[in-house]
Amino acid sequence: MSALKEGHFSGNGDLGGVMKRQTGFTLIELMIVIAIIAILAAVALVAYRDYTVRARVSEGIALTAPFKIAVEENVEAHGELDARACADVPALPAATANVAALSCSGNGVLSVQTTAVAGGLSLEFTPALNSDGILVWACRIEAGSSRHVPSICRSP
Structure with a gap:
């Protein structure tokens, strides 16, 4: 027999002893979801911070392009890589905002110093003539964290 025929259902939502099914989330379930979201946000924030510093360092690397061209023109004009x-x-x-200094010294070595907001790095771009007489550039990090520079600038 149904609860209505037995008089157990009063119409006000009381099932008169019949178990009412739970709906919604419990507090512990909500706390677990919030904890998972907080952990994911913390990981994403660290990755984003590294990404922004790498983007700032790339400005310093991009600024070397006209200086590299000037060095290459000098080497071409003089026929050798010298002072x-x-x-x-x-x-x-x-x-x-991201590059504190950029200079040329020695045999065409370009030095880039980034500001503190860009990781406070010091990069060095060294020219060399390969066997075909073509000027190639080697990049290496002088100071700062290697995780903020492209892989070609990291020491092996």
Whole structure:
């Protein structure tokens, strides 16, 4: 027999002893979900912070392009890679938010120093003539964290 025929159902939601099924989430379930979201957010924040520093470092690397061209033109004009490689290569006109200094010294070696917000790195780009007489550039990190530079600049 149904609960209605026996008089157990009063119409006000009371099933008169019949178990009422639980709906919704318990507090512990909600706390577990919030904890999982917090852990994922913490991991994402660290990854995002590293990503932004890497993007800032890439500005310093990109700024070397015109300086590399000037060194390459000097090497081409003189026929060898020597102290004249930095002749007429300008210094960085003004520091940027991410690059503190960029200079040319020695046999065309370009040095880039990033600001603290860009990881406080010091990178060095060294030119060399390969067996075909083509100028190639090697990048290495002088100071700072290697996780913020491209793989070509990390020491083996």
